[in-house]
Amino acid sequence: MxxxxxxxxxxxxxxxxxxxxxxxxxxxxxxxxxxxxxxxxxxxxxxxxxxxxxxxxxxxxxxxxxxxxxxxxxxxxxxIGMLFQGGALFDSMTVYENTEFPLKMLTPEMTREERRDRVEFCLKRVGLENAGNKMPSEISGGMKKRVGIARAIAPNCxxxxxxxxxxxxxxxxxxxxxxxxxxxxxxxxxxxxxxxxxxxxxxxxxxxxxxxxxxxxxxxxxxxEILNTTVPELKEFIFSSSLVRAAKKVDEETEGGLAAVVEEPLKETEEAPKTPNS
Structure with missing residues (x-):
C-alpha cells in the first residue's frame, strides 16, 4: 500500500x-x-x-x-517497476537484454543462470517467449509495451x-x-x-x-461507481465520450443494462405463439 x-x-x-x-x-x-x-x-x-x-x-x-x-x-x-509511456527500451539491446538489464543493476547476487531463468519466465508471462533475440526496431508497439512490462516485473517488483x-x-x-x-x-x-x-x-x-x-x-x-458520480468536473470528463453517454443511457433505460437489451428479443421470440402449419 x-x-x-x-x-x-x-x-x-x-x-x-x-x-x-x-x-x-x-x-x-x-x-x-x-x-x-x-x-x-x-x-x-x-x-x-x-x-x-x-x-x-x-x-x-x-x-x-x-x-x-x-x-x-x-x-x-x-x-519499484516502471512502464514508461513510450516503452523506453534500449535500441542497442535485444528484447532479452532489455529485460535482463534491471536484474544486472539491482540484483548483482544473481548468477547468470538465475537471471536467464527469470528473464525467460517474464518474457513467457507476457507472451514473448520467442522474441528474445529480436531488436526493438523489429517488434510492434504493442510488443514493446509487453517488453516494458516484462522488464518492470523482472526484479520481482x-x-x-x-x-x-x-x-x-x-x-x-x-x-x-x-x-x-x-x-x-x-x-x-x-x-x-x-x-x-x-x-x-x-x-x-x-x-x-x-x-x-x-x-x-x-x-x-x-x-x-464512476458512472454515477455527482462531481460536475468528473461527469464532464467521463461523458465527453459519446460511447460512454450511450452506455449510460442504456443502463438507465433498461433494468439489466446492456445484457437486458440483448436478452429481451430472445425472450420475446421464445414466448411468441407458434402459428399452425398450413
Whole structure:
C-alpha cells in the first residue's frame, strides 16, 4: 500500500499539486485519472522520488519515503517497476537484454543462470517467449509495451507504475495491455498505479480510481461507481465520450443494462405463439 499525505508542489510560484492525499491499494490497479495538465505525472514523479514535493509525505507499506535516509529510499526504489509511456527500451539491446538489464543493476547476487531463468519466465508471462533475440526496431508497439512490462516485473517488483501504457496503441492492443497489467497485478499482489485519461482503461481495469482536476483530488472510487458520480468536473470528463453517454443511457433505460437489451428479443421470440402449419 502506498499512502500520499497532503502533497503540494509548485513551479515558479504556480501551484501544480494542491494538497493531495490518497491511498493506492495493494493487489489492485489504482488509476490516476484526469485530463492533460491536471498534475498526474507530477504526482507520480513525487511518489517514485524523481521529484521532491514542497510539502507532504509518502509512505510505502508504512515506511516513510519522503526525506528518509538514502539507504532506506534506495531499498524502496529496488521494489519499484516502471512502464514508461513510450516503452523506453534500449535500441542497442535485444528484447532479452532489455529485460535482463534491471536484474544486472539491482540484483548483482544473481548468477547468470538465475537471471536467464527469470528473464525467460517474464518474457513467457507476457507472451514473448520467442522474441528474445529480436531488436526493438523489429517488434510492434504493442510488443514493446509487453517488453516494458516484462522488464518492470523482472526484479520481482512490489510496486508497478505505468505512465499512459496505452499511448500510441490501437484499441484492440490497448485492451490486451490493460488485461495483462490487471492479470499481473492480481496474480502477484502488486500495488499498481496507472496514469491514464482513457475511459476504456477505467472500464476495463479500474479497481480503484482517483480523479485529479487542476491539481486537486476531487473523487475516488471504482469502475462500478464512476458512472454515477455527482462531481460536475468528473461527469464532464467521463461523458465527453459519446460511447460512454450511450452506455449510460442504456443502463438507465433498461433494468439489466446492456445484457437486458440483448436478452429481451430472445425472450420475446421464445414466448411468441407458434402459428399452425398450413
Amino acid at each position: 502506498i499512502e500520499v499525505h497532503n502533497i503540494q508542489k509548485s513551479f515558479n510560484g504556480n501551484p501544480i499539486l494542491r494538497g493531495i492525499s490518497c491511498t493506492f491499494e495493494t493487489g489492485k490497479c489504482n488509476l490516476l485519472l484526469g485530463g492533460s495538465g491536471t498534475g498526474k505525472s507530477v504526482l507520480l514523479q513525487c511518489i517514485v522520488g524523481l521529484m521532491k514535493p514542497d510539502i507532504g509525505s509518502i509512505t510505502f507499506d508504512g515506511t516513510v519515503f519522503t526525506n528518509n535516509k538514502v539507504d532506506i529510499k534506495q531499498e524502496i526504489r529496488r521494489k 512490489t510496486y508497478l507504475f505505468c505512465d499512459e501504457p496505452n499511448s500510441g496503441l490501437d484499441p484492440a492492443t490497448s485492451i490486451k495491455i490493460d488485461e495483462l497489467i490487471h492479470e499481473i497485478t492480481h496474480e502477484y499482489g502488486i500495488t499498481t498505479v496507472v496514469i491514464t485519461h482513457d475511459m476504456n482503461s477505467v472500464v476495463e481495469i479500474g479497481d480503484h480510481i482517483i480523479f485529479l482536476h487542476k491539481g486537486q483530488k476531487l473523487w475516488d472510487g471504482n469502475k462500478d
